Amino acid sequence: MKAFRDPVHNIILFDKDSEKILLDLIDTREFQRLRHIKQLGLSSFTYPGAEHSRFVHSLGVTHLMKRFIEKISSLKGNIEKRFLEELNDNKILALTSALLHDIGHGPFSHALEKTTKIEHEKWTVGIILGDTEINRILEDYQKGFAREVADVIQRTHKSKPVVKLLSSQLDTDRIDYLLRDSKMTGAGYGSFDLEWMINTLRIGEVNGDIEVGLDLHKGFSIAEDFVMARYYMYVNVYFHKATRSAELLIDKVFERASQLQKEGKIELPEDLNEILINGINKETVNNYINLTDNTMWHYFYLWAKSEDVILSDLSNRLLARRFFKSVNIIDIFKFFSTVQNYYNANDIPINFYLLRDEATSSSYKDAYIMQSLRTESQESEREASEQIFLFDNKGHAEELSNKSDIIRQIRNKKISIERFFIPEEHKNMVLGG
Amino acid sequence: MKAFRDPVHNIILFDKDSEKILLDLIDTREFQRLRHIKQLGLSSFTYPGAEHSRFVHSLGVTHLMKRFIEKISSLKGNIEKRFLEELNDNKILALTSALLHDIGHGPFSHALEKTTKIEHEKWTVGIILGDTEINRILEDYQKGFAREVADVIQRTHKSKPVVKLLSSQLDTDRIDYLLRDSKMTGAGYGSFDLEWMINTLRIGEVNGDIEVGLDLHKGFSIAEDFVMARYYMYVNVYFHKATRSAELLIDKVFERASQLQKEGKIELPEDLNEILINGINKETVNNYINLTDNTMWHYFYLWAKSEDVILSDLSNRLLARRFFKSVNIIDIFKFFSTVQNYYNANDIPINFYLLRDEATSSSYKDAYIMQSLRTESQESEREASEQIFLFDNKGHAEELSNKSDIIRQIRNKKISIERFFIPEEHKNMVLGG
């Protein structure tokens, strides 16, 4: 047994024989790279304890996947039996997919995606299927296994239960990140009783699919508590205005650096440059692997000394944590014209010094919590994967938001996040003006 | 009140008026840089949760300093009164020194110190006294204040209690790091009951000095428990062989890179180069501030592509976590000659591929635990600052290791750590040979 200690799950064990593939994957350069990608990006600027990486989160999800499968395997019944057979064939697939689900995340995901126009999900697939250590281990394990893992992560694999254990409303991914983010930030909002949740895990059939859910009676409160925990983490942590201000600042640093690079005035990291030129392909996957938080921060330090005043100013703000401040706006037209006049008069480029935060620019999405933010999509359009099922003793399923007034309330809530940020030193000028 | 959330202390509060200087110092670029220096260096390779930075540790020490001062201030008695007066003059000094005590730490402190031949303590003083944002804030607060802060951190300040609250056997620095490292690693060894310790804090006079200690009766077990916690953390975490192997590997990467740079074959980070050329001075302090874990990791990624096979090999091992493995040695002479023969035959440079770990090469030192490692220094030579005092109701002091058989036992224990590490692929060849 190989044991990892973990502040969230205490001990994470992998069997050196039956789970050798997991240990081999962990020891690849591609997976080790996740040590250098912070799970919460810039949240540690707001919650200084939240420095944890995607490496430890990935171990945590794999551990939870194993616990979920073990619990479900111990349930008795006919559907459970069918599920069990399916799992017997797919247990290693589920664990491997859990381990690799975040493998394609890059530094400051959103900002990088905007710059490269390539979503991190594509890199995940690229690394799994490309000419990488990970791909070799997967294919050595079983011909075609890499493709299967990619399918699970992309939610196109035919084994619905495996897909849903990794990504659905009640999946091991978000369970781990809620508990971990809550513990590391020190903000207690995200905590819920994991042991009780696992104890009330059930499966059943909904519209012909096997679905993972909770016991209607014993699991009802924990299901509510879990969705509430997410809600509180969104409101208080993920959308914290200081964090959002930092994220928007990073966007602008990337934007300015790209401009200057196109004008031949500065150089981007070589690996990033290759990606900008060639897009995603077999070769650039290996460039991508070299991009971590470290390289970007190294460049932010370099750019802080740049001759371009905008790039150096924005970079310096980042290094000294002098983020823009949010402003309370009563009359948005008046606000714009005031800012515009003041910025024009003082030669301040408005594109870089007035930041707008809207939920759609955020990388956080959650069907229960944020749906009204995204679109006014009809209830009926939601897929089953965006529901939490509660099963009664006879296996009959109820959807959580049908049973819970509280959750239905959250669902229908309008959260309108539109915030504007400007540099503190201009704030008084503008608002006083 | 400005509130920081923290996984160890939950909420850390600073008063926006009376503690404004602390908030101003936190917002400097020099202090923000500590976000990019991991508290435990390479321990996260062994304990993947241990990613916490010196930034959050420094906040924690400051918080503990305040709690200690508040508790001691509430004690009643004559010595306590004198101490209280001294503290009244020195409270902000104590808090400021706590906040800044690690400000000069660099990335991979030990390796960097070996390369530059400049200890991190000198950089601490350099940053405090140099042409920095921190220095300006300190001097604005009070002329000569920077000097006082530097004196406290260097242990030369005339106010002994302030010095000892920051660095002694029972100081706020090690209390925070034990609790934090224990929690973040997930290895429970370092935990002890902080609340009870604070509750049993006492002060008294020993040889004319005011000393901070614990209540003889109520604090005895917690004093033992605290030293034991340190002992377990040393044995299990700080000296963990995988971590030490990583540290020794980093040493060799730095050593090789320095060689190549001298030969003009590669470039070091510009800011490091400046330091190597000019040593520590007013200007290079600002180069030093740019050096963080990020830059070094960025270079390790670059060096992994180096044409020099040693540098690229060592760097790649670091990135893929392929550390050398420890070997059990029965006959050291036979071992050396076997390795030498094998390495010669295979053209492997022994200087880079046989790593020797001895406690003296470690950055961890602890008078209670590690003394026998350092020298066979006589008991009588230990300074008071290396003792933990227990005070009875009449203020009479007893030294912990006089009262505790267990602690005396740890003190006199010979811990001989001499380990050798070689690449896994050579291990069988050599040991089988």
Next chain:
Amino acid sequence: MKAFRDPVHNIILFDKDSEKILLDLIDTREFQRLRHIKQLGLSSFTYPGAEHSRFVHSLGVTHLMKRFIEKISSLKGNIEKRFLEELNDNKILALTSALLHDIGHGPFSHALEKTTKIEHEKWTVGIILGDTEINRILEDYQKGFAREVADVIQRTHKSKPVVKLLSSQLDTDRIDYLLRDSKMTGAGYGSFDLEWMINTLRIGEVNGDIEVGLDLHKGFSIAEDFVMARYYMYVNVYFHKATRSAELLIDKVFERASQLQKEGKIELPEDLNEILINGINKETVNNYINLTDNTMWHYFYLWAKSEDVILSDLSNRLLARRFFKSVNIIDIFKFFSTVQNYYNANDIPINFYLLRDEATSSSYKDAYIMQSLRTESQESEREASEQIFLFDNKGHAEELSNKSDIIRQIRNKKISIERFFIPEEHKNMVLGG
């Protein structure tokens, strides 16, 4: 300093000088008696860890009262200043009232109240004002102080803030019991971040009264979380059907014993007998003090050997935890007639063997959560004390359920608890019939 260790608050300190009155009160026989009254009555039959007494809860409330007062005292502002002056006069009054607020609780409060027709609140006043050790200490402290303490506990004291810190929607009493009950049951539902709540405490003026509340922005989520915690504890712990079945069984044991005693067939505990004869008065207060869980359990053991088959059967069920089981009823009229026929045919007294649970028979009441249970009282009738206020930076108050969709949802929720319990051995007969 006298220190009590506590699983919830860790260390509870009382100053031997300035808080001597509290220590003296704790050392009275009347207060020590609370060690023998379980906080959660019969919940330990469902949650076996929940054995904690009203003694330790009372210490916890006093500790929280001190923390609340200290936090509020540190706030700055005009209203805060007025409040502070009021508190300066009333701090010991607040702490003393917190300590004694449950002093009149008896064993199995509800059942005893039904038997004696005297509410426990009357005994609280009786003990405080009567010929007791507590009364002597209060009057020694200050002439008329006992009356003041009684007024605070009865909510008639003129100092509204003191009253509200002890009993309102956001009071120290329910904060302690939620945290404590949650921890001791091991059911995580009731936990919330106490430290953050205290950090966001604010006071302000509402309709001319000083009200204690939370910061509108920083305290919003914790306010929701706190009400949700209560809601989950009610649903999952306080109203747990096994606990309710036990409580109803105890009611019946008392009812039967009273009948038999009136018929001269058995004896009740002497102290209880005195109370039944004489009601509450100066003398019977001292009988009441002798009644604890111990005496009642001793009698349940005696009654288990009674010649009366009903009393011995019910008592034996209690001792062996053979509670009646709840039945799912579809057609209530059919159910009643079936039971009646079966019971008549088998000579089973329906009054003792069909138990009906309705919320009104419960001792738990909560305006946020249970209001719709009690009456269909109009929103407008709720008093301010049943609201949680959130204050913005200008001191303007908003009521939580106006701001929070979720809380409003809970408020308006119909919780209809009507359950029937019958002995397990009859259940199949009746339901199968």
Next chain:
Amino acid sequence: MKAFRDPVHNIILFDKDSEKILLDLIDTREFQRLRHIKQLGLSSFTYPGAEHSRFVHSLGVTHLMKRFIEKISSLKGNIEKRFLEELNDNKILALTSALLHDIGHGPFSHALEKTTKIEHEKWTVGIILGDTEINRILEDYQKGFAREVADVIQRTHKSKPVVKLLSSQLDTDRIDYLLRDSKMTGAGYGSFDLEWMINTLRIGEVNGDIEVGLDLHKGFSIAEDFVMARYYMYVNVYFHKATRSAELLIDKVFERASQLQKEGKIELPEDLNEILINGINKETVNNYINLTDNTMWHYFYLWAKSEDVILSDLSNRLLARRFFKSVNIIDIFKFFSTVQNYYNANDIPINFYLLRDEATSSSYKDAYIMQSLRTESQESEREASEQIFLFDNKGHAEELSNKSDIIRQIRNKKISIERFFIPEEHKNMVLGG
């Protein structure tokens, strides 16, 4: 699955099919009685949170037994295989014995044993083999099973591993009580990392017996930590002087009550009386089952009103927590003669008003910690069951105190606890005299 919530282990599960016998045993009147026997007797007078019963402790030990067996069953190797086969036959036996190991405990065990001259271990066997609900369930499960369970608890069963998992230096009993007592008292001393301990469980052969132990390398620190935890709990909790003073006071209450009963002046509880007359036999087992803390406390309340001044005085001290105070004695002969003179002069019976505490009068015994207290027994005499074994990779065993300087230190330590207690009001008279 039947789930119990627990503050220590969170969820304790029993399978309704394969572990039905455990659930049946829990539902007996004899087992339910353990709800009314406090685990720590009078410790809650010192640590008010420590109100937990032997009921919940017994569940905890059973839970740990299952976890230990599951872990050991997953180990691979030849000895492990043999052990596994033995366990396969004995798993339910081990769990049943764990559940029932404390079934014979009575109220205030030591005092009751002194009065009745019957040790609680005899009642345990009596209940298991007697005419009880428990016996019927055991014999229904398998003829002769009751005898086997009794043998395991008495340590005479032929399956050494089962015996040792329940009672040895590293057994499930003391692991549960350390963790539980530590948590409930709020005194952190007894905590250690249970998960890591279970993770390092090993078995091996020592002198032909299969022994349970820990991994030499991974388990070394946790083994030390575990023994240290016990040591701290003994010193700080179990031997706390206020608790010991309470225990000695109870002894005297029982002693006086017995005297008066023999003189026909008072009545003892009927069930106790039966035992005093008839000793332990088939019938009195059913009397014993009726004796709980409740009955004794009920009688203490009655006796507080006794006409006998000694009995009423001692009982009243108990109810109001006015325990005798310990005295520091310099010259024991002088002390005795002073007390004697003073007591004679004031007509105070010295037998009841001078209490002597010596370790031998305590019910706590621990070979690692307390050995020097009991006798000066030779090292060689200690049985294997009093050792903690550490196994290296080859299965070779080392005894903990051979490997650990710290533990050897504790072992050889002289703990001389001899304390005298007298009423506070006489203390000044005597010591001033």
